[in-house]
Amino acid sequence: MKRALFRTRIKFCGLTRAGDVRLAGELGVDAVGLIFAGRSPRRIEPQAARALREALAPLVDAVALFMDNSAGEVRDAITHARPTLLQFHGSEDDAFCRRFGLPYLKGIGLKGAEAGLSGRVLHARYPHAAGFVLDGHASGQPGGSGERVDIAAIPDDMSKPYVLAGGLSADNVYAAIRSASPWGVDVASGIELEPGIKDGALMRRFVEEVRRADCIELGDNGDIGECNACGR
Numbered sequence: 239m240k241r242a243l244f245r246t247r248i249k250f251c252g253l254t255r256a257g258d259v260r261l262a263g264e265l266g267v268d269a270v271g272l273i274f275a276g277r278s279p280r281r282i283e284p285q286a287a288r289a290l291r292e293a294l295a296p297l298v299d300a301v302a303l304f305m306d307n308s309a310g311e312v313r314d315a316i317t318h319a320r321p322t323l324l325q326f327h328g329s330e331d332d333a334f335c336r337r338f339g340l341p342y343l344k345g346i347g348l349k350g351a352e353a354g355l356s357g358r359v360l361h362a363r364y365p366h367a368a369g370f371v372l373d374g375h376a377s378g379q380p381g382g383s384g385e386r387v388d389i390a391a392i393p394d395d396m397s398k399p400y401v402l403a404g405g406l407s408a409d410n411v412y413a414a415i416r417s418a419s420p421w422g423v424d425v426a427s428g429i430e431l432e433p434g435i436k437d438g439a440l441m442r443r444f445v446e447e448v449r450r451a452d453c454i455e456l457g458d459n460g461d462i463g464e465c466n467a468c469g470r
């Protein structure tokens with residue numbers, strides 16, 4: 239695949255402070271994840287989400303993340319956070335995920351019960367998903383654990399966009415993008431001091447490494463060429 243002008247999307251997940259949301263926007267991150275899953279140490283209350291939403295720059299997506307929340311909880315979060323995208327990480331089915339009238343991503347744990355599922359099966363199971371978050375943890379487990387995603391476990395027949403997640407950091411995201419060419423990358427613990435408390439320097443380095451990976455132009459034969467923009 240020729241990657242000239244390709245831009246890997248970046249999602250920072252589990253933000254709890256308005257300053258972190260502002261910095262994410264300034265760094266050019268595409269989406270920030272606000273977590274409403276009961277099992278998350280990064281969980282925020284819907285009322286707190288309102289302030290975070292107001293700190294978000296224009297043209298940056300707010301993603302509301304759930305894991306087996308009730309429909310009432312999802313609606314309440316939507317009212318306060320006004321997300322542009324939903325992300326479901328539990329055993330929700332397609333009918334549940336689509337009933338809120340917003341595009342959604344389905345989180346899939348690449349270990350355990352969902353390991354080995356083909357892209358065809360995932361697309362048939364979640365026909366209305368806008369895309370998938372392919373995560374390093376076991377299915378049924380919460381994300382944000384820093385468990386490293388196994389690139390070899392990614393189904394090779396994904397036709398919808400997928401966001402790669404699980405144990406990514408500034409130290410490994412370059413290699414992950416180069417080997418998997420995902421639509422986007424998602425990170426929670428790899429840019430944190432502690433759950434929900436992001437670190438500005440780690441956030442910045444993560445973005446720089448994604449940009450560096452995008453800068454490399456791969457020819458049709460997989461050869462690495464020079465970046466048109468910076469000549470490196």
Ligand SMILES: O=C(O)c1ccccc1NCC(=O)[C@H](O)[C@H](O)COP(=O)(O)O
Binds near residue numbers: 280382406
């Ligand atoms: O991050 C959480 O606390 C979380 C809890 C419950 C369900 C999903 C959760 N996060 C999902 C994400 O999108 C994370 O960013 C993704 O799992 C990557 O996390 P990490 O390995 O820490 O970078």
